[in-house]
Amino acid sequence: xxxxxxxxxxxxxxxxxxxxxxxxxxxxxxxxxxxxxxxxxxxxxxxxxxxxxxxxxxxxxxxxxxxxxxxxxxxxxxxxxxxxxxxxxxxxxxxxxxxxxxxxxxxxxxxxxxxxxxxxxxxxxxxxxxxxxxxxxxxxxxxxxxxxxxxxxxxxxxxxxxxxxxxxxxxxxxxxxxxxxxxxxxxxxxxxxxxxxxxxxxxxxxxxxxxxxxxxxxxxxxxxxxxxxxxxxxxxxxxxx
Numbered sequence: 001x002x003x004x005x006x007x008x009x010x011x012x013x014x015x016x017x018x019x020x021x022x023x024x025x026x027x028x029x030x031x032x033x034x035x036x037x038x039x040x041x042x043x044x045x046x047x048x049x050x051x052x053x054x055x056x057x058x059x060x061x062x063x064x065x066x067x068x069x070x071x072x073x074x075x076x077x078x079x080x081x082x083x084x085x086x087x088x089x090x091x092x093x094x095x096x097x098x099x100x101x102x103x104x105x106x107x108x109x110x111x112x113x114x115x116x117x118x119x120x121x122x123x124x125x126x127x128x129x130x131x132x133x134x135x136x137x138x139x140x141x142x143x144x145x146x147x148x149x150x151x152x153x154x155x156x157x158x159x160x161x162x163x164x165x166x167x168x169x170x171x172x173x174x175x176x177x178x179x180x181x182x183x184x185x186x187x188x189x190x191x192x193x194x195x196x197x198x199x200x201x202x203x204x205x206x207x208x209x210x211x212x213x214x215x216x217x218x219x220x221x222x223x224x225x226x227x228x229x230x231x232x233x234x235x236x237x238x239x240x241x
Contacts, residue, residue, distance in 0.1 A: 019107045023103075051214060052081065052214055056077075057103075057105075059077060059098075060094075060097075061104070061147075062130060112155070120156065121202065122213065123156070125211075128168075128169075128220050128224055131148060131169040132219070148162075149166075164180065164181075164182045168231070177232070180231040181228065189236070192235060196232040203228065205222070208220065
């Protein structure tokens with residue numbers, strides 16, 4: 001079942017409440033009929049729905065940061081959730097509904113932080129997904145970066161946490177690999193390698209799915225792993241290994 005089918009089923013079977021629930025009800029009521037959300041306790045469907053509708057809402061609000069929802073940004077969203085052709089026509093409508101909503105991004109981000117209370121790994125996955133969409137047009141606009149930092153702050157991330165997340169999304173020549181891995185320059189390579197292996201284990205696609213990220217969003221895990229591997233390789237080369 002596509003992520004849209006899951007969202008539609010959620011409108012009947014799950015109740016998020018708040019601004020995210022209002023958005024969910026509006027899109028399901030207009031575009032999806034007679035779909036059911038299969039319950040699998042190991043895949044936490046409530047978390048999948050909250051994660052997905054949260055990224056929809058926050059990415060739509062992010063579009064206001066640089067003034068327009070570009071085709072690249074919409075395509076990036078469809079890439080994250082592997083939208084099937086039959087549902088692709090609804091993507092723009094979803095973005096427009098969220099973008100035009102009277103709720104501000106703070107309301108969406110605050111509710112999402114509450115739904116994933118204390119689960120900073122999932123909230124970091126949300127920020128990573130938003131970064132993926134923001135840089136889809138090849139440019140991370142200063143306004144988008146400011147918006148992403150504000151969202152991260154609402155989620156409870158420190159400036160240092162946000163710097164680490166941001167570093168993973170910078171181009172190689174602009175990225176500090178130590179910041180990307182969350183290690184210090186004075187750390188030994190053995191210490192850095194231990195942290196690197198921990199990050200790889202934590203960000204394996206199976207780990208993301210287990211903590212509630214939809215299977216369709218595996219591109220987030222792949223992007224994180226690629227950045228983590230690249231950062232470690234750069235440090236190892238720098239130190240002659």
